[in-house]
Amino acid sequence: MKRRGFIVAGAATLAAPMLAQMDLWAEVSQTARAFDQCHAMLIRQSGQTVLSEQFRGPLLGRAVPIKSVSKTIVAALTGAALDQGEIGSVKATLADIAPRLIPADADPRVAEITVENLVTMQAGLERTSGANYGGWVSSRNWVADALGRPFVAEPGARMLYSTGSFHILGAVLSEVSGQSLLSLARRRLGDPLGIEIPAWTRDPQGRYLGGNEMALTLDAMVRFGEMYRLGGLFGDARVLSTDWINRSFERRTQSFFSGLDYGYGWFLGEGAGVRYALARGYGGQIICVAPDVELTLAITSDPTRPARSGGYFGDLQRLIERQILPLAKSQIR
Numbered sequence: 447m448k449r450r451g452f453i454v455a456g457a458a459t460l461a462a463p464m465l466a467q468m469d470l471w472a473e474v475s476q477t478a479r480a481f482d483q484c485h486a487m488l489i490r491q492s493g494q495t496v497l498s499e500q501f502r503g504p505l506l507g508r509a510v511p512i513k514s515v516s517k518t519i520v521a522a523l524t525g526a527a528l529d530q531g532e533i534g535s536v537k538a539t540l541a542d543i544a545p546r547l548i549p550a551d552a553d554p555r556v557a558e559i560t561v562e563n564l565v566t567m568q569a570g571l572e573r574t575s576g577a578n579y580g581g582w583v584s585s586r587n588w589v590a591d592a593l594g595r596p597f598v599a600e601p602g603a604r605m606l607y608s609t610g611s612f613h614i615l616g617a618v619l620s621e622v623s624g625q626s627l628l629s630l631a632r633r634r635l636g637d638p639l640g641i642e643i644p645a646w647t648r649d650p651q652g653r654y655l656g657g658n659e660m661a662l663t664l665d666a667m668v669r670f671g672e673m674y675r676l677g678g679l680f681g682d683a684r685v686l687s688t689d690w691i692n693r694s695f696e697r698r699t700q701s702f703f704s705g706l707d708y709g710y711g712w713f714l715g716e717g718a719g720v721r722y723a724l725a726r727g728y729g730g731q732i733i734c735v736a737p738d739v740e741l742t743l744a745i746t747s748d749p750t751r752p753a754r755s756g757g758y759f760g761d762l763q764r765l766i767e768r769q770i771l772p773l774a775k776s777q778i779r
Contacts, residue, residue: 451696451709452721452737470777471497474769483730483751483758485510488664489743490672491774503748509644509661511749513727516646516660517612519631519670521565521711523619525690526634532622536562536710540593540614544621547614549590555601556593563601564615565710566698567608570599574610582610588649589617605699605708609657613649616656627654638683639673641666667744671733674723675742695723704755704763717767720775724766729753734766739774 471489475497478484485503489496500506512519527533533543540548541557548556555570563569572595574582585591592610599606616627623630628645636643643666647659662670669680674694678686694710701707707714712723712735722741725733730747745762753759 451692451714470773474765474773475499477765477769478745481730481747481758481761483748483753484762485746485748486664487743487745488668489741489770490668491777492740493672503746507663507665509642509663509666510731510746511727511729512660512662512667512731512746513729513749514609514658515662515667515725515727515731515733516655517609517657518711518725518733519635519660520612520616520619520627520656521694522670522674522686523627523630523634524561524565524615524710525686525694526630527619527622528690529687530623533561533618536560536565540618544618547589547593547617547621549594552593553597555597559601559614561615561618562698562710564611564618566708567605567611568599568602568699569608569611569614570597570601570603570606571595571608571610572598573606573608574613575608579609583649586650588613588655589651589653605701607701607703609655612657613653613655617653619656620653627656631660635670635685638685639666639669639680641669664744664746667733667746668742671725671735671742671744675735675737675740695721704759715763715767718772718775720771722766722771726759730758730762732762734770736771736774739771739778741770741774743770 478487479501484501486500488498504510538561540559559569574592582591592614620627631643644661647655673680673685674691677688678691694712696709697707699708715722720736720738722734722736729749729751730753732745734743
């Protein structure tokens with residue numbers, strides 16, 4: 447499969463002092479405010495805040511549900527495990543690194559599912575998201591239930607959007623590190639980024655849910671995105687390797703629902719000739735990173751209402767591609 451991506455590079459130069467340009471973002475604010483699901487938006491370009499607004503919903507500074515943006519957090523923790531040597535390669539299989547997670551009656555192919563299959567949601571197992579989500583989280587063992595589902599595709603064949611894949615991955619990360627997913631998130635992301643990561647939902651075995659139900663502030667979302675934009679650095683701290691960041695932004699598969707490419711935990715698109723990476727959560731929770739124009743943005747929305755590609759998410763995607771990215775591009779020399 448041909449892989450397309452973009453390499454995180456050095457900073458460009460702003461065409462004018464950022465403070466003098468902030469009024470240029472007023473139209474973006476007006477568009478976002480008109481979406482009755484949109485709660486708040488924070489945009490930084492070249493590390494400077496150009497837009498920070500709460501339109502409705504919780505006050506800025508409060509941790510809010512980020513839904514499936516949690517998957518991108520778990521993908522980052524996967525990169526950290528590789529950087530730490532706890533996982534030797536994305537080609538490592540469940541049989542290699544977490545055999546205890548495999549149910550005794552599982553299909554033999556389960557043992558050959560790789561870390562890469564999980565972080566790209568190409569495990570091939572029946573999805574646990576959508577109509578299957580309720581039954582899955584009602585099961586007695588979420589990992590065993592996800593791994594016990596029938597194969598509907600061969601591992602690595604195609605993307606099957608499934609929170610179960612990331613929950614399995616989170617369990618793998620706990621197995622190889624000997625730490626809970628919450629502890630990993632706080633130590634490897636929260637501490638260097640200077641953000642609080644509240645405890646979230648756990649499964650019947652006490653494992654923190656991989657791929658959903660985390661909560662972050664809008665600023666924390668942007669800090670996480672900025673770390674990716676800067677090639678794994680945040681301030682003086684090396685959070686993730688540049689190699690993992692670059693590999694995360696390479697096309698690995700494609701979403702059936704949005705048509706966007708997908709890397710390691712990030713959807714990948716392009717607008718105004720600018721490539722971007724997107725973390726997406728139910729309801730319209732978004733982190734977007736566009737290194738070529740030094741841009742990072744986060745959007746929080748009503749987490750109780752759907753945001754489909756043909757609806758509100760499509761509106762947000764057009765806002766990013768047709769308004770935000772062209773404006774950001776115009777500000778870079």
